[in-house]
Amino acid sequence: MSPPSRQRLLKPAEIEAFFAILAERIDPKPELAWETPFDLLIAVVLSAQCTDRNVNRVTARLRPRYPRPEDYLALGEERLQEEIRSIGLYRNKARSILGLCRELRDRYHGEVPQTREELEALPGVGRKTANVVLNVAFGQPTLAVDTHVFRVANRTGLVRATNPLETERQLLTKVPQGVMLHAHHYLILHGRYTCKARKPDCAVCPVASLCTWPSKTSV
Numbered sequence: 670m671s672p673p674s675r676q677r678l679l680k681p682a683e684i685e686a687f688f689a690i691l692a693e694r695i696d697p698k699p700e701l702a703w704e705t706p707f708d709l710l711i712a713v714v715l716s717a718q719c720t721d722r723n724v725n726r727v728t729a730r731l732r733p734r735y736p737r738p739e740d741y742l743a744l745g746e747e748r749l750q751e752e753i754r755s756i757g758l759y760r761n762k763a764r765s766i767l768g769l770c771r772e773l774r775d776r777y778h779g780e781v782p783q784t785r786e787e788l789e790a791l792p793g794v795g796r797k798t799a800n801v802v803l804n805v806a807f808g809q810p811t812l813a814v815d816t817h818v819f820r821v822a823n824r825t826g827l828v829r830a831t832n833p834l835e836t837e838r839q840l841l842t843k844v845p846q847g848v849m850l851h852a853h854h855y856l857i858l859h860g861r862y863t864c865k866a867r868k869p870d871c872a873v874c875p876v877a878s879l880c881t882w883p884s885k886t887s888v
């Protein structure tokens with residue numbers, strides 16, 4: 670969903686105000702539970718097309734029993750599938766997890782690498798997953814674009830883009846540096862609880878006066 674061409678894009682001062690308002694109201698914490706970069710990586714791989722709540726239920730069980738890549742490798746594919754059966758696409762995800770555990774064990778002494786190139790070379794790890802891990806586990810100012818971030822950024826007039834990569838590129842040039850580290854969480858949580866896909870809560874939206882979406886239902 671990119672903004673219609675008649676929609677005005679926000680000016681730099683408006684973007685600054687937009688994020689200042691969200692920063693005041695939103696605690697920029699990931700809703701996925703994790704303790705180490707390794708279990709964050711596992712959680713993010715499991716989270717594709719699955720709710721964070723469901724992933725958290727499963728990883729609460731996995732985390733203490735399989736804290737290292739070797740533990741998953743010892744488990745094997747069939748038993749791992751059983752462990753994550755309640756998660757969508759569990760067969761593919763089990764295969765990805767074992768593939769990335771093998772790489773972590775063989776190439777990185779069991780540690781999660783801290784560069785985009787190395788992360789994206791791991792099985793089942795794409796740009797979005799790498800961005801989340803770099804941001805949340807390693808404090809790098811990356812901006813992962815999921816379905817919420819894509820929708821909110823394009824709907825509100827922050828950017829005008831037709832795909833997640835272009836959305837990310839534009840956001841990286843527009844989001845004020847001071848909020849870049851948490852911008853992903855501000856947008857994702859605003860999208861999850863207020864600027865929802867089907868029925869955005871424009872009437873209670875704190876950034877309604879800045880948002881330029883022609884179909885917004887307030888202000």
Ligand code: SF4
Pocket residue numbers: 824825863864865869870871872874875876877878880881882885886887
């Ligand atoms: S006014 Fe409506 S469309 Fe605009 S950001 Fe707020 S909830 Fe989303």
